[in-house]
Amino acid sequence: MTAVAVSPRVRALPLRCRNCGAETDAAPVAICAECLGPLEPRYDAARRLPTREEIASRGPSLWRYREWLPLEGDPPYSPDTGFTPLVEVPRLAPLLGVARVWVKNDAVSHPSLSFKDRVVAAAINAAAAFGLDTVGCASTGNLANAVAAQAARAGLPAWIFIPDNLEYGKVVGTSVYAPNLVRIRGTYDDVNRLCAQVADRFGWGIVNVNLRSYYGEGSKTFAFEIAEQLGWRFPTAVVAPMAGGSLVSKLGKGFREFLSAGLVEGELPRLYGAQASGCAPIVRLVERGDGQLIPEIPDTIARSIAIGSPADGAYAAESIRQSGGWAASVSDAELVRGILLLAETAGIFTETAGGVTLASALELARQGHFRPNDEVVLCITGNGLKTVEALSGSLGEAPVLAPRLRDVADLVARTSPSSR
Amino acid sequence: MSVTLSLPAVLTRLTDGARTIEASGATVGDVVSDVAGRFPQLGPRLRDEQGNPYSFVTFYLNDEDIRFTGGFATVVRDGDELIIVPAIAGG
Ligand SMILES: Cc1ncc(COP(=O)(O)O)c(C=O)c1O
Numbered sequence: 436m437t438a439v440a441v442s443p444r445v446r447a448l449p450l451r452c453r454n455c456g457a458e459t460d461a462a463p464v465a466i467c468a469e470c471l472g473p474l475e476p477r478y479d480a481a482r483r484l485p486t487r488e489e490i491a492s493r494g495p496s497l498w499r500y501r502e503w504l505p506l507e508g509d510p511p512y513s514p515d516t517g518f519t520p521l522v523e524v525p526r527l528a529p530l531l532g533v534a535r536v537w538v539k540n541d542a543v544s545h546p547s548l549s550f551k552d553r554v555v556a557a558a559i560n561a562a563a564a565f566g567l568d569t570v571g572c573a574s575t576g577n578l579a580n581a582v583a584a585q586a587a588r589a590g591l592p593a594w595i596f597i598p599d600n601l602e603y604g605k606v607v608g609t610s611v612y613a614p615n616l617v618r619i620r621g622t623y624d625d626v627n628r629l630c631a632q633v634a635d636r637f638g639w640g641i642v643n644v645n646l647r648s649y650y651g652e653g654s655k656t657f658a659f660e661i662a663e664q665l666g667w668r669f670p671t672a673v674v675a676p677m678a679g680g681s682l683v684s685k686l687g688k689g690f691r692e693f694l695s696a697g698l699v700e701g702e703l704p705r706l707y708g709a710q711a712s713g714c715a716p717i718v719r720l721v722e723r724g725d726g727q728l729i730p731e732i733p734d735t736i737a738r739s740i741a742i743g744s745p746a747d748g749a750y751a752a753e754s755i756r757q758s759g760g761w762a763a764s765v766s767d768a769e770l771v772r773g774i775l776l777l778a779e780t781a782g783i784f785t786e787t788a789g790g791v792t793l794a795s796a797l798e799l800a801r802q803g804h805f806r807p808n809d810e811v812v813l814c815i816t817g818n819g820l821k822t823v824e825a826l827s828g829s830l831g832e833a834p835v836l837a838p839r840l841r842d843v844a845d846l847v848a849r850t851s852p853s854s855r
Numbered sequence: 856m857s858v859t860l861s862l863p864a865v866l867t868r869l870t871d872g873a874r875t876i877e878a879s880g881a882t883v884g885d886v887v888s889d890v891a892g893r894f895p896q897l898g899p900r901l902r903d904e905q906g907n908p909y910s911f912v913t914f915y916l917n918d919e920d921i922r923f924t925g926g927f928a929t930v931v932r933d934g935d936e937l938i939i940v941p942a943i944a945g946g
């Protein structure tokens with residue numbers, strides 16, 4: 436590492452261990468030196484918090500919630516990530532047996548089309564606060580896209596490690612930004628272990644390893660936006676896909692923070708987690724309820740959420756159970772149907788993780804977890820154009836015609852009235 | 856059997872700065888006992904009071920997570936590498 440000048444404009448918050456409570460100064464370290472538990476940013480409880488009106492008057496990015504993000508001063512990078520649409524989808528409500536359904540649509544997240552833009556916006560500014568001149572990540576694909584894009588804009592070199600079997604769109608959507616991209620023979624869990632060693636060896640800011648304490652806080656903005664966009668209230672239930680288990684845990688934290696800030700009143704949402712049955716260690720932990728995560732070797736086309744040994748698995752299961760929610764997993768065939776159903780009912784094309792989310796919501800409905808008066812938000816966290824392989828064989832071929840009106844008229848006549 | 860143990864930086868203050876330790880035993884559990892005996896402060900960061908792997912670390916024998924191979928009962932061979940990584944990393 437060649438330390439560059441620490442950005443004087445931005446400071447990272449000090450940290451506290453979630454397990455033993457030990458406190459440390461701000462540092463690019465995510466592990467407690469006493470007990471090896473996870474470190475979390477320490478916010479000043481007496482800091483001045485904005486009102487609804489103040490927040491609403493700020494720009495449409497996740498920085499409108501800056502008092503709940505782990506950076507002070509003026510974060511220099513990625514000023515315009517966040518504030519994606521919340522879209523009501525009336526046609527899904529009867530299918531889930533609930534009153535109303537919305538999609539929180541991070542398939543159109545800026546700049547890299549997944550919710551990972553949020554966590555990277557937090558982490559890359561932490562890297563700036565520490566004067567780290569190189570960033571990196573271990574990734575199942577979306578994080579790679581987000582780090583590569585945001586590092587390119589910031590002018591920082593990036594080292595990005597991915598499993599060697601990712602979808603073409605995920606690989607191209609990383610390499611186009613010209614990072615140092617390395618494909619590792621193995622699963623994500625192998626890549627992740629390697630990156631823990633890499634973070635120890637090189638003085639880089641690996642966003643989901645040594646910057647993880649700051650990174651994770653970015654996910655809370657997904658919850659903040661849901662509450663604000665619903666008109667400063669909570670839905671009754673939220674369904675989110677799970678890989679490392681960070682997003683679902685941070686959704687819970689975000690909702691609790693808005694409740695305790697007095698910005699939103701009422702009951703906290705029930706949190707529901709979704710995984711593919713070919714890699715569902717957190718779902719199985721929720722179902723067993725024993726607190727002992729059993730790692731798995733992933734076997735699913737939902738590669739973005741194929742983490743067999745999730746770092747936040749135990750916390751995710753705990754957040755879900757404490758909220759009164761539950762978790763479900765679905766087959767690869769069901770997740771593909773989920774992708775198609777979301778496209779046909781919401782006009783939103785999501786990737787495999789989004790297919791898992793909708794299909795798991797249907798499974799949860801089938802199991803009786805939803806109530807007729809429920810208001811459900813589906814967390815759609817990634818874009819379908821990145822995983823087109825998942826749909827091969829599922830879509831009909833479009834007919835090819837000569838440029839002749841008569842042929843079009845014949846085709847229209849042969850097409851069933853309901854789909855005309 | 857002689858095995859090389861690799862530690863994460865966060866644990867090296869418990870080993871006078873050593874990053875790797877040569878240790879011996881027939882199983883991963885034996886190797887951990889050997890190291891815990893020689894570095895008493897490190898012991899509780901490798902195994903809990905019941906003698907099970909400490910919950911905030913993951914053990915890899917030659918790059919393979921020992922939770923898939925029998926945990927502390929996993930048999931080691933001469934020259935094996937045992938890597939210890941904090942469990943709350945990555946994802
Ligand atoms: C599209 C998508 N959704 C959800 C997740 C899950 O995130 P977490 O690791 O925070 O559980 C990921 C993680 O890679 C992802 O790529």
Ligand SMILES: [Zn+2]
Nearest residue numbers: 452455467470
């Ligand atoms: Zn601690």
